[in-house]
Amino acid sequence: KKHKFWETQPVGQFKDIGETNLPEGPIEAPTPLSEVKQEPYNLPSAYEWTTCDMNSEDTCNEVYILLKNNYVEDDENMFRFNYSKEFLRWALHPPGYYTSWHIGVRAKASKKLVAFISGVPARIRVRDEVVKMAEINFLCVHKKLRSKRLAPVLIKEVTRRVHLENIWQAAYTAGVVLPTPITTCQYWHRSLNPKKLIDVGFSRLGARMTMSRTIKLYKLPDAPATPGFRKMELHDVPAVTRLLRNYLSQFIVAPDFDENDVEHWLLPTEDVVDSFLVESPETHEITDFCSFYTLPSSILGNQNYSTLKAAYSYYNVASKTPLLQLMNDALIVAKQKDFDVFNALDVMQNESFLKELKFGPGDGQLHYYVYNYRIRQTLKSSELGLVLL
Numbered sequence: 556k557k558h559k560f561w562e563t564q565p566v567g568q569f570k571d572i573g574e575t576n577l578p579e580g581p582i583e584a585p586t587p588l589s590e591v592k593q594e595p596y597n598l599p600s601a602y603e604w605t606t607c608d609m610n611s612e613d614t615c616n617e618v619y620i621l622l623k624n625n626y627v628e629d630d631e632n633m634f635r636f637n638y639s640k641e642f643l644r645w646a647l648h649p650p651g652y653y654t655s656w657h658i659g660v661r662a663k664a665s666k667k668l669v670a671f672i673s674g675v676p677a678r679i680r681v682r683d684e685v686v687k688m689a690e691i692n693f694l695c696v697h698k699k700l701r702s703k704r705l706a707p708v709l710i711k712e713v714t715r716r717v718h719l720e721n722i723w724q725a726a727y728t729a730g731v732v733l734p735t736p737i738t739t740c741q742y743w744h745r746s747l748n749p750k751k752l753i754d755v756g757f758s759r760l761g762a763r764m765t766m767s768r769t770i771k772l773y774k775l776p777d778a779p780a781t782p783g784f785r786k787m788e789l790h791d792v793p794a795v796t797r798l799l800r801n802y803l804s805q806f807i808v809a810p811d812f813d814e815n816d817v818e819h820w821l822l823p824t825e826d827v828v829d830s831f832l833v834e835s836p837e838t839h840e841i842t843d844f845c846s847f848y849t850l851p852s853s854i855l856g857n858q859n860y861s862t863l864k865a866a867y868s869y870y871n872v873a874s875k876t877p878l879l880q881l882m883n884d885a886l887i888v889a890k891q892k893d894f895d896v897f898n899a900l901d902v903m904q905n906e907s908f909l910k911e912l913k914f915g916p917g918d919g920q921l922h923y924y925v926y927n928y929r930i931r932q933t934l935k936s937s938e939l940g941l942v943l944l
């Protein structure tokens with residue numbers, strides 16, 4: 556059976572695709588808190604639950620090491636995500652977070668952390684409904700414990716703890732197809748350091764292309780082109796929130812960010828998230844915004860390099876500056892910050908700049924899911940305004 560676990564869950568089932576008379580919205584009603592299972596799910600007897608306080612340097616380091624050695628790899632097992640400790644603390648501590656949703660599994664004998672899953676609260680709008688959800692991420696089982704059916708237990712346990720906070724929906728992504736994607740995105744890469752990317756096998760030299768010709772092809776100016784282009788600062792939060800809320804209102808699924816959310820998710824944090832805006836030199840109005848997050852990957856088995864420094868397109872709003880020019884400025888500052896590659900999904904209006912700015916298609920897809928909420932019909936990726944970490 557392909558989806559033994561997922562066929563038991565309140566998620567859109569493949570058999571329901573095309574059933575347009577199923578109503579959009581929650582699949583199961585909330586249960587009274589008294590009826591939510593009070594005790595944790597059972598683990599195999601050699602393992603125990605642990606709650607991971609990411610403010611503890613030791614615990615944060617244990618989660619970091621577990622993910623560094625056991626988290627998602629590309630399809631050819633040449634790279635593995637290597638989220639930094641400061642990134643993990645940022646990702647797991649948004650406004651209103653619950654430490655109880657940062658769930659680990661330890662081996663009783665050694666006390667070693669062998670699995671993890673996380674949730675953070677988020678307000679996600681689906682058409683005109685703002686729904687309180689948990690954003691689920693960093694599901695990881697140690698390589699040596701795969702196929703012990705631990706992942707379904709981790710998913711049920713985080714679901715139980717989310718229910719205890721009276722939240723009944725969730726959002727998550729995966730590189731694999733599960734019942735049932737709300738949309739499927741293609742990912743794209745823009746070379747910034749083509750020589751290193753070719754050396755580590757991330758990219759290949761194009762046919763009839765020399766290395767020097769390739770380096771010239773991806774060369775960028777030394778400075779952004781847009782007058783008034785600068786780093787975002789704390790005092791910009793109200794204006795950026797207005798700009799972003801207005802922009803995101805056009806998408807069917809998007810975060811419902813308020814100023815607290817914008818301050819957390821979009822204020823520059825070194826080696827975690829970079830954000831820039833365009834302040835009109837004449838009127839001092841904030842007219843545009845762009846941002847990317849820092850997610851390095853370990854390079855598995857290369858003599859010269861151990862880490863791929865990758866920037867991931869986050870939220871971008873172009874209201875006066877052409878999006879093409881704004882994103883080219885984002886590439887320029889990412890290159891200045893020594894990133895090797897700039898990644899983007901074909902969500903929002905990204906498709907309008909990908910080819911022209913010399914992005915190449917990646918070799919995989921990212922599927923988006925919502926738990927316990929039926930969406931009338933599969934979205935186009937351009938109807939999605941949500942970027943998960």
Ligand SMILES: COc1cccc(CC(=N)NC(=O)c2cccnc2OC2CCNCC2)c1
Binds near residue numbers: 627742899944
């Ligand atoms: C280059 O190193 C990699 C290490 C592990 C996996 C992949 C391929 C991959 N799976 N990429 C993505 O999922 C991806 C590609 C472009 C933009 N965002 C992405 O994923 C984000 C969002 C979902 N959580 C992981 C990071 C690449």
